[in-house]
Amino acid sequence: MSEAPAGDTREPRTTRQWVILGVAAVVLAALCVLAARWQWARYEDRTAQIAVIEANWSARPVPVEDVLGGPGAALPEDEVWQQVVLTGSYVPDATALLRNRPVHGTPGYHVLVPFVAEHPSAPGGIVMVIDRGFVPLGTDGSEPESVPAAPSGEVEATVSLRADEPASSRGAPDGQVQAISTEQVLAAGPDGTGWAEGRTVGAYGSLRSESPRPASAPAALPEPDTNPGSHLSYTFQWCVFAAGALAGYLLLWRRERGALRGESVSAGDLLLAAPDLDASTGGTTSSRRRRPDDAAPRRGLMSRPTTDTDDEDALIDSQLR
Numbered sequence: 001m002s003e004a005p006a007g008d009t010r011e012p013r014t015t016r017q018w019v020i021l022g023v024a025a026v027v028l029a030a031l032c033v034l035a036a037r038w039q040w041a042r043y044e045d046r047t048a049q050i051a052v053i054e055a056n057w058s059a060r061p062v063p064v065e066d067v068l069g070g071p072g073a074a075l076p077e078d079e080v081w082q083q084v085v086l087t088g089s090y091v092p093d094a095t096a097l098l099r100n101r102p103v104h105g106t107p108g109y110h111v112l113v114p115f116v117a118e119h120p121s122a123p124g125g126i127v128m129v130i131d132r133g134f135v136p137l138g139t140d141g142s143e144p145e146s147v148p149a150a151p152s153g154e155v156e157a158t159v160s161l162r163a164d165e166p167a168s169s170r171g172a173p174d175g176q177v178q179a180i181s182t183e184q185v186l187a188a189g190p191d192g193t194g195w196a197e198g199r200t201v202g203a204y205g206s207l208r209s210e211s212p213r214p215a216s217a218p219a220a221l222p223e224p225d226t227n228p229g230s231h232l233s234y235t236f237q238w239c240v241f242a243a244g245a246l247a248g249y250l251l252l253w254r255r256e257r258g259a260l261r262g263e264s265v266s267a268g269d270l271l272l273a274a275p276d277l278d279a280s281t282g283g284t285t286s287s288r289r290r291r292p293d294d295a296a297p298r299r300g301l302m303s304r305p306t307t308d309t310d311d312e313d314a315l316i317d318s319q320l321r
Contacts, residue, residue: 025248026245032242035234061085062085063085064128068119071200072198075203085157089152090152093189094191098131108135112132112185113150114196128159129180132207164204165181166179167179175188182202206221
């Protein structure tokens, strides 16, 4: 074995060190693959959500009983954002305000009003919370300047159905909530939840329109977001990181082996020495040895000595075998 170059006094790595480095590279690559799988799963979930939004947001409104079978019914996942028509009346005394839910970056409140809707399977109707829209913060920020009143009497409301949100553990001032959870919204009202006992459903409605139209109303809620996000690009990035961890280990190993043999070949030398097809012989030739025009030297001109070049080519060819 040839001695290492005089300028390199570092001792070669032991087998134990190479094993430790190899295990570390494999572990790092495995973690990157797990991160890639996690991002891919999030991408698939988001793609499924967008598909449901695109299918239901502009779909024709249907009677509420076509989606929710009656009191206690949960909203199927593939029916989220489906438009339904409710006929009944608001319960304005039970109005609650949703905190910390800005719209287009503007802080404010959502106006939540319970609605008693007619339903064939419930003689007394079903109770559903309707998010009527957005109102901005007031001057002191603790409450809005005003809350537009819901229409009185019989109302026909068209809403997009949303699954009931999990109850929030955070506290809120009287008449306000931190999540659109039917139980918490009703509990925030002055009469509590008793009056709606046994008539609620596991969904709330995002208001699309109501008739008769009130003189003033909260600002309409925006359309649902269909941006897929960056999950797919993050997946590819983590895959590249995994490949880089393994490739880095192999590159380090090859460089140290070359140094122990007294060889010093750069990446540029290896690229220049890549075998190319020799059109004249049908074999391969180094691009370093091939002249740019593949022609013979001009007549009358003395060719440059090639002793150094031949030695260099022999070294590179020994590396490529």
